Amino acid sequence: MTSIDRLISLCPPPPIAPPTDWPAVERLLGMRLPADYKQISDTYGPGTFCGFLHLYHPHAHTSWTSLIGPMPSTIRTQLQREHEQGASPLPVGPQDLFPMAVTDNGEYLFWVTRSGVSPDEWTVAASQARSFQWYTYDGDLAGFLTAVLSGQEIVSLFPDSLLDHGAFFTPRAPAAHLTAVQPEQSSAMASSSDIRAWASDHGYEVPVRGRIPVEILDAWQQASTR
Template identity: 45%
Template sequence: MPGRIRAQLRTDYDRGTHPVPYDPEKLFACGATDNGEYLFWISDPANAPDRWRITVNEARGPGWFTYDGNLTAFLVSVLDGQLQVPLFPPSILDAPARFTPSHPTLWKPQPPTDVQPVDTAAIRSWARANGYDVPSRGRIPLEIREAWERASHGN
């Protein structure tokens, strides 16, 4: 998403269609409101992220607002009512703040309980008896395993 947003800002910046106040290559999208405003880190200087400032792009217009502080200070100031961002709707604090994680919680599947362990020695013995060249150690080749399963399960 940040790359797509940056590309649109680059087009606006190059054409002069909207007054993008910063080089789009230095803007990194870091959030959005449910109203559609985008929050950006101004990633300058590139090697000092603790000094990056915040800028907000108006949802349905060309307006920009810049905050001379870091993202944490910006959020605290907005959410406790100390900072009024003119681009945000006046009702921004009427509903409680809600945050949506950018990545879903990782889910670790449980191993199947109905799978029986396979006796690889039996597969190797069957393979040799049926003319397959099977190594004495290591992974059993897939085609041998599939042939054994067809033979032993009648598939």
């Protein structure tokens, strides 16, 4: 039984997931992607594991959780800046970290993409939202998800209540088309202070510092596009 088979058995996917033109996605990103990630994305589609972990997807309903949206580039730029300032002790160089998921608490999950290593051999790393603590997993994404959702792997950055309701996946309506956000579009997006102010005005509890929770980013984007 493969890691994907074990994941599907542990956490049933929705009956239908949108197809993805992976050659087009890889052209947009300028790199190849791991086979297990593409299988997971094709099986589950965009959505959330255990109401907590949002795997980036090319058809994500919001650019904040899109693999081809602004967030991967934005996060890598932030990591590079913190690394140059000596503020963030990274498990590897920032150029070898590619964001591919985010949690509701603001932790980012990364592929460790060492030069010369096949995408199918990329491992997993995660950063804590409001500190410089890191977690690493010496295996692929499918193995990581299976280990975490089965309770075999405990990630100290994740809440103890993660599996209180078992392993489940909540699908989200996919975006209709693959649309990459260009750098000039990304830079034109609202600042975090603007989003915090909007959230406060609309009754959301938003931290004054640290990462803004995904559900607030999602609500802001939906309101701003109406």
